[in-house]
Amino acid sequence: MKKLELVFIPLIAPTHLTSTIQFAKLLIQHDQTISSITFLIILLPNQTDIDQATKSVSASEPRIRFIIVPPPTTNPLSQISSPISVEMLAHIFIESHKSQIEQAVTDLVSDDSRKVIGFVLDMFCTSMIDVANKFNLPSYIMFTSNICFLGFLLHVHTRHTQLGVEFNKSDPDSVISTYRNPVPVDVLPNPVFEKIGGGYDAFVYHGTRFKETKGFIVNSFVELEPYAFNSISTPIPVYPVGPLLDHKKVNRTNGSNEVINWLDKQPPKSVIFLCFGSMGCFSEPQLEQMAIALEKSNQRFLWSVRKPPPDGVHVAPTDYTNVETVLPDGFLERVKERGMVCGWAPQVEVLAHGATKGFVTHCGWNSILEGLWHGVPMATWPLSAEQQLNAFLLVKELGLGVDLCMTYRSGGSGSELVMAGQIEKAINWLMDDENPVRNRVKEISEKSRKALKNGGSSFIALQKLAEDMLQNID
Known part of the structure; x- marks a missing residue:
C-alpha cells in the first residue's frame, strides 16, 4: 500500500511558518494514515537556507521533511520599478515559483511508494492552487490568522463583486458576517485603501481563489470565536484547530x-x-x-x-x-x-x-x-x-x-x-x-488548553479535517 503524503507550501515569514509547522506536527501525530508531510520551501531573495529551528523539526519528527525549491532564473521583483505593496510583492514572488513547485511535485508523485493526496497552502500562496489543479489534487488553505479576519477577506471579495472599488477612509462602518459589531473603517488593513500598489488587488485575488479550495484550517478555536464560527458566510468547511503555538520556542542569548x-x-x-x-x-x-x-x-x-x-x-x-x-x-x-x-x-x-x-x-x-x-x-x-x-x-x-x-x-x-x-x-x-478583563482572560486560557485535548473542539476539528482529506482521495 502506498504511503499517503500531503504537500505544504508555506509563507516563509516566521509568523506564518511557525504555526504551519505546529499544525503539520499535530496532524501527523493525530492521524497515522497520513504517512508524511513535505514542505516545499520558497526562500526569500536574501535567504540561502532555512534556519536551524526549522531543520530541527525533521530530527524530532522524521515524517516531516523540507525541500527547498530553486529560485526562478530571473528574480521577478527586480523588474518592478513603480511603488508596490508588500502584499502584491509577496503574490508576485510566490507566483513566479509555479514551474519550480510543479517540478518538485512531479518528482514526488513519480515515487511509486507514495501517493500525494493534497496541498495545504498558506493564505497568501493561493496561486499554487493552479499547480494542485494540474495534478487533480485538492487544496486546503492554512489560515494563520483568526476566523474573523477570514470573514473579512471573504467580505472584501464579495464587496468587490458588487462595487468593484477599493475602500475609502470616509466609508461607513462595515457589516461583516463574522463580527457581531459593525467594523469601523479606521481599523481596516492599509492595503484595502490602495488605489495603486496592488494591496487591494492582492486581497481580492486571494479571496477569489479561496472559493476553489476544500477547506480553511484556522489557527483559532471555537470557544474563542463562537460568533464568528457560527456566522461565517462560506460553503467551504472551516476547521478551527488552534491555538497552534510553539511552546518550546526558546532562543536563549x-x-x-x-x-x-x-x-x-x-x-x-x-x-x-x-x-x-x-x-x-x-x-x-x-x-x-x-x-x-x-x-x-x-x-x-x-x-x-x-x-x-x-x-x-x-x-x-x-x-x-x-x-x-x-x-x-x-x-x-x-x-x-x-x-x-x-x-x-x-x-x-x-x-x-x-x-x-x-x-x-x-x-x-x-x-x-x-x-x-x-x-x-x-x-x-x-x-x-x-x-x-x-x-x-x-x-x-x-x-x-x-x-x-x-x-x-x-x-x-x-x-x-x-x-x-x-x-x-x-x-x-x-x-x-x-x-473584568482579567477573569475573562483566565477563563479563555483554560478553554484554549481544553480545546486541544482529546474531545476538545480543536481536537474534533482536526479529526474531521483528517477524515475529509482522506475522503477526497481519488
Missing part, C-alpha cells in the same frame, strides 16, 4: 538569560511586559512618551525596545548599542529598582513567567494566542498588517483586552504620537486587579 533572571527576582504577578513583535519599533519621540508613562505609572515593567532600520530599508529592527541615548535623561537610573529595558525578548518565556501580569502587544495573532494561553491580559498597540482588526476583535468583540490605541499605524502620516497620559491610563487599568 545572554540578553534573554538576563531578562529571565530579572523576572525571577520580581514578585508574582507584578510586571507589565511591553513587546511589539519581530518588526516592532518606534520613533524617539514616541519612546520618550512611553518612558514618561512607565515612570509615572509606578508599575514594574519589562520593556523591549528595538532600533528602527534606516528609512526605506525593509529589514527587521535591531538592538540598540546603547538604548540610554534614545530615552529621557536619567530614566534608567530612576526606574532601575522596578523596571528593565531590553532589546529582543524571549516572549514565550516571559509570558509564561509567574511574575508577568500584563502585556502591551502589537496584536500579531500569534502574540495574542500566546498571551491568552498563558492567561496574561493585554493592552492593544497595533502597528501594521491586520493588527488593528485584531485589536478590535480582542477589545470590542471578545472583551479580552484593554484599548490603548487601537487605530495606531506605524509609518507615514498615520504614526500619530500617542501621549504619555493615554499610555499610563491604559497600563494602570490593565494592571488593576478589579479589571
Whole structure:
C-alpha cells in the first residue's frame, strides 16, 4: 500500500511558518494514515537556507521533511520599478515559483511508494492552487490568522463583486458576517485603501481563489470565536484547530538569560511586559512618551525596545548599542529598582513567567494566542498588517483586552504620537486587579488548553479535517 503524503507550501515569514509547522506536527501525530508531510520551501531573495529551528523539526519528527525549491532564473521583483505593496510583492514572488513547485511535485508523485493526496497552502500562496489543479489534487488553505479576519477577506471579495472599488477612509462602518459589531473603517488593513500598489488587488485575488479550495484550517478555536464560527458566510468547511503555538520556542542569548533572571527576582504577578513583535519599533519621540508613562505609572515593567532600520530599508529592527541615548535623561537610573529595558525578548518565556501580569502587544495573532494561553491580559498597540482588526476583535468583540490605541499605524502620516497620559491610563487599568478583563482572560486560557485535548473542539476539528482529506482521495 502506498504511503499517503500531503504537500505544504508555506509563507516563509516566521509568523506564518511557525504555526504551519505546529499544525503539520499535530496532524501527523493525530492521524497515522497520513504517512508524511513535505514542505516545499520558497526562500526569500536574501535567504540561502532555512534556519536551524526549522531543520530541527525533521530530527524530532522524521515524517516531516523540507525541500527547498530553486529560485526562478530571473528574480521577478527586480523588474518592478513603480511603488508596490508588500502584499502584491509577496503574490508576485510566490507566483513566479509555479514551474519550480510543479517540478518538485512531479518528482514526488513519480515515487511509486507514495501517493500525494493534497496541498495545504498558506493564505497568501493561493496561486499554487493552479499547480494542485494540474495534478487533480485538492487544496486546503492554512489560515494563520483568526476566523474573523477570514470573514473579512471573504467580505472584501464579495464587496468587490458588487462595487468593484477599493475602500475609502470616509466609508461607513462595515457589516461583516463574522463580527457581531459593525467594523469601523479606521481599523481596516492599509492595503484595502490602495488605489495603486496592488494591496487591494492582492486581497481580492486571494479571496477569489479561496472559493476553489476544500477547506480553511484556522489557527483559532471555537470557544474563542463562537460568533464568528457560527456566522461565517462560506460553503467551504472551516476547521478551527488552534491555538497552534510553539511552546518550546526558546532562543536563549545572554540578553534573554538576563531578562529571565530579572523576572525571577520580581514578585508574582507584578510586571507589565511591553513587546511589539519581530518588526516592532518606534520613533524617539514616541519612546520618550512611553518612558514618561512607565515612570509615572509606578508599575514594574519589562520593556523591549528595538532600533528602527534606516528609512526605506525593509529589514527587521535591531538592538540598540546603547538604548540610554534614545530615552529621557536619567530614566534608567530612576526606574532601575522596578523596571528593565531590553532589546529582543524571549516572549514565550516571559509570558509564561509567574511574575508577568500584563502585556502591551502589537496584536500579531500569534502574540495574542500566546498571551491568552498563558492567561496574561493585554493592552492593544497595533502597528501594521491586520493588527488593528485584531485589536478590535480582542477589545470590542471578545472583551479580552484593554484599548490603548487601537487605530495606531506605524509609518507615514498615520504614526500619530500617542501621549504619555493615554499610555499610563491604559497600563494602570490593565494592571488593576478589579479589571473584568482579567477573569475573562483566565477563563479563555483554560478553554484554549481544553480545546486541544482529546474531545476538545480543536481536537474534533482536526479529526474531521483528517477524515475529509482522506475522503477526497481519488
